[in-house]
Amino acid sequence: AVKWYRKAAEQGNVNAQYKLGKCYEYGNGLKQSWDEAAKWFRKSAEQGYDKAQNSLGVCYAKGRGVDQSDSLAAKWYLAAAEQGNRVAQNNLARFYCKGRGVEESCSEAVEWYRKSAEQGYALGQYNVGYCYQYGKGTTQNYAEAFKWYKKSAEQGNASGQNSLGVCYEKAYGTTQNYAEAFKWYKKASEQGNARGQNNLGECYYYGRGVKLDYAEAFRYFLKAAEQGNAGGQNWVGF
Numbered sequence: 001a002v003k004w005y006r007k008a009a010e011q012g013n014v015n016a017q018y019k020l021g022k023c024y025e026y027g028n029g030l031k032q033s034w035d036e037a038a039k040w041f042r043k044s045a046e047q048g049y050d051k052a053q054n055s056l057g058v059c060y061a062k063g064r065g066v067d068q069s070d071s072l073a074a075k076w077y078l079a080a081a082e083q084g085n086r087v088a089q090n091n092l093a094r095f096y097c098k099g100r101g102v103e104e105s106c107s108e109a110v111e112w113y114r115k116s117a118e119q120g121y122a123l124g125q126y127n128v129g130y131c132y133q134y135g136k137g138t139t140q141n142y143a144e145a146f147k148w149y150k151k152s153a154e155q156g157n158a159s160g161q162n163s164l165g166v167c168y169e170k171a172y173g174t175t176q177n178y179a180e181a182f183k184w185y186k187k188a189s190e191q192g193n194a195r196g197q198n199n200l201g202e203c204y205y206y207g208r209g210v211k212l213d214y215a216e217a218f219r220y221f222l223k224a225a226e227q228g229n230a231g232g233q234n235w236v237g238f
C-alpha cells in the first residue's frame with residue numbers, strides 16, 4: 001500500500017499524500033515518523049485537502065513533527081472547518097473554548113460544535129450537549145443537552161453515554177429513570193470511562209436501577225479510582 005501511495009503522492013495526488021502521511025503517523029508498512037507524517041500532510045494541506053489540513057492542525061497542536069504552535073494549529077483547523085470537515089470543526093471549537101491560537105469565545109465554540117454535531121460527529125454532539133447543560137456560550141437548556149447527549153451516546157461515545165445517564169438520573173431534560181441511567185452508565189463504563197464507572201458504582205451502592213450490591217459497587221469505584229477519578233478514590237477510601 002505504501003509503495004503505491006508514494007507513487008501517487010510524488011505525482012501530487014492529494015489523497016495519496018494524506019494517506020502516506022497517515023501511514024507514517026501510525027507506522028503502517030514503514031517505520032513510524034512524525035516528521036514524515038507532517039511533511040506529507042503539509043503537501044496535501046497546501047493543495048486544499050481538508051483531511052490533511054485537519055491532520056496538520058493536530059501536528060501543530062501537539063508539536064508532532066513540527067514546532068508546537070497553537071496559532072498555526074488554529075489556522076489549519078479553520079481551513080478544514082470552512083470546507084465542512086466535521087472533525088476540524090470540533091477541534092476548532094475546542095480551541096475557541098480554551099482561547100488557544102484564537103481569542104477565547106464560548107459562543108463561537110458553540111457555533112462550530114453545532115456545525116460538527118449536525119453532520120453526525122459524535123464528539124461534536126457530546127460537546128454541544130455539554131454547552132447546553134452548563135450554559136457555556138449559550139443559554140442553559142437541559143432538554144437540548146439531553147437531545148445531543150442521546151445522539152452522541154447512541155453512536156457509542158462514552159462521554160455522551162455517561163452524560164445521558166446523568167440526565168436520566170437527575171431528570172435533566174427528561175423524566176427521571178434509574179434503569180435507563182444504569183444502562184447508559186454501564187455502556188460508558190464498559191468503554192473504560194472513569195466517570196461512568198464511578199456513577200455505575202453509585203447505582204450499585206444505592207440500588208438505583210439495579211439490585212443493591214456493595215461488592216459490585218466497590219469493584220466499579222476501584223476501576224474509576226485507578227484511573228484518577230476523585231469521586232471513585234473517595235468512595236474506595238470510604
